[in-house]
Amino acid sequence: MFLKELHLTNFRNYRECKLNFSKNKTIFVGKNAQGKTNLLESIYYLATLSSIRASNDNELVLKGHDVAKITGIINKNYTDIKLDVILNPSKKKIIKVNALKKTKYSQFIGNLAIVNFCINDLLLLRGNPADRRKWIDDAIGQLYPAYKDRLLKYNKIRVQRSNLIKEYKGKISLTDYQQDFLSVWNDQFIISGSNLVHLRQKFLKEIQIRAMEKHKHISYGDELLCIKYNSSVAGDFNCIEDDVQPSKLIAELFEQNIEKKQKEELIRGQTLIGPHRDDILFFINDLDARQYASQGQQRTIVLALKLAELDFVENIIHDNPLLLLDDVLAELDRFRQQYLLDSIKENTQTIITTVDVDKFDSDYLQDVDIYSVEAGTVRR
Numbered sequence: 001m002f003l004k005e006l007h008l009t010n011f012r013n014y015r016e017c018k019l020n021f022s023k024n025k026t027i028f029v030g031k032n033a034q035g036k037t038n039l040l041e042s043i044y045y046l047a048t049l050s051s052i053r054a055s056n057d058n059e060l061v062l063k064g065h066d067v068a069k070i071t072g073i074i075n076k077n078y079t080d081i082k083l084d085v086i087l088n089p090s091k092k093k094i095i096k097v098n099a100l101k102k103t104k105y106s107q108f109i110g111n112l113a114i115v116n117f118c119i120n121d122l123l124l125l126r127g128n129p130a131d132r133r134k135w136i137d138d139a140i141g142q143l144y145p146a147y148k149d150r151l152l153k154y155n156k157i158r159v160q161r162s163n164l165i166k167e168y169k170g171k172i173s174l175t176d177y178q179q180d181f182l183s184v185w186n187d188q189f190i191i192s193g194s195n196l197v198h199l200r201q202k203f204l205k206e207i208q209i210r211a212m213e214k215h216k217h218i219s220y221g222d223e224l225l226c227i228k229y230n231s232s233v234a235g236d237f238n239c240i241e242d243d244v245q246p247s248k249l250i251a252e253l254f255e256q257n258i259e260k261k262q263k264e265e266l267i268r269g270q271t272l273i274g275p276h277r278d279d280i281l282f283f284i285n286d287l288d289a290r291q292y293a294s295q296g297q298q299r300t301i302v303l304a305l306k307l308a309e310l311d312f313v314e315n316i317i318h319d320n321p322l323l324l325l326d327d328v329l330a331e332l333d334r335f336r337q338q339y340l341l342d343s344i345k346e347n348t349q350t351i352i353t354t355v356d357v358d359k360f361d362s363d364y365l366q367d368v369d370i371y372s373v374e375a376g377t378v379r380r
């Protein structure tokens with residue numbers, strides 16, 4: 001697939017920006033805080049309907065304005081698809097495919113597929129569990145468009161269940177009526193949550209197979225990478241050894257664990273269990289990479305994960321996703337940088353941001369469109 005056009009109105013620091021892409025490789029060069037990441041963020045939004053870094057849509061709208069718009073034209077299988085997102089933080093966002101309004105995220109996501117690799121990803125291992133969940137949630141959302149709808153539904157149920165738990169806070173035992181009422185919420189919570197855990201296991205298992213090979217190569221074969229999905233619902237899932245658990249089995253485990261936790265939840269007045277509390281851990285030769293891996297080793301893991309994601313997405317969609325590389329190349333040493341560039345297929349549209357093009361091999365700079373970005377203005 002190919003992103004042909006991108007049109008931003010009042011998005012971040014762009015008043016108005018229209019770009020036409022014609023080559024497979026595009027580089028945006030500019031000093032810090034000029035709007036390079038904002039450009040990639042708009043593309044990320046078209047693919048995932050979530051922002052790379054903003055916690056709410058408010059931040060995405062140009063200060064002093066009410067509404068932002070992102071429009072992209074994608075060419076896929078010789079057909080153009082027009083995607084519009086209209087962000088009006090005081091209302092629900094409007095999403096359109098070929099000018100037709102869509103009500104579900106799953107009707108929009110999946111048109112544009114991207115893999116995003118940014119400088120913050122290099123801190124994925126050191127970051128907090130929410131960052132790691134966001135990584136897989138956005139990636140899975142692109143592969144199984146219904147996932148985002150289910151995640152939204154899960155979060156709605158979770159909030160309502162949490163309100164109830166808060167209401168019951170401090171109770172040592174519940175009346176039959178209260179227990180029944182909680183059970184109704186528990187049932188919905190378990191059904192929607194189990195499916196998320198199942199799809200996360202499935203995704204991580206695929207990433208494991210691919211990342212392990214790539215990681216072996218970059219680390220000269222003497223390190224074994226193992227991903228573990230640490231779930232409050234279904235326990236530890238070793239992505240090398242364990243088989244993906246069916247949703248039904250996960251639901252049974254979820255139910256048992258929720259029963260065990262009920263007392264503690266009521267004492268604390270909080271939901272203490274569910275996929276929103278899960279984490280992903282990385283081990284090298286059986287040692288937890290958060291504590292034992294050097295900064296270089298951690299970067300190698302993240303590079304292997306991102307390339308595994310690229311490979312897996314290609315495999316599922318039978319097409320090349322867009323690759324966004326935000327500031328990341330300059331942070332990798334020559335060997336890792338070369339490995340990354342060599343791993344990108346010739347017909348993969350790659351959009352790169354950097355402060356300095358001198359960091360690139362002159363070979364790579366052939367047949368590239370280079371733009372400069374300065375204070376929300378893009379020039380060729």
Ligand SMILES: Nc1ncnc2c1ncn2[C@@H]1O[C@H](COP(=O)(O)OP(=O)(O)O)[C@@H](O)[C@H]1O
Pocket residue numbers: 011012013030031032033034035036037038039058059060061062063
């Ligand atoms: N909603 C917004 N309205 C106006 N300016 C914004 C908004 N959000 C971010 N910015 C500005 O965008 C710039 C950061 O852009 P960014 O793309 O992160 O820069 P970089 O080129 O370093 O990647 C900052 O100057 C910031 O003030």
Ligand SMILES: [Mg+2]
Pocket residue numbers: 033036037038326327
């Ligand atoms: Mg940036």
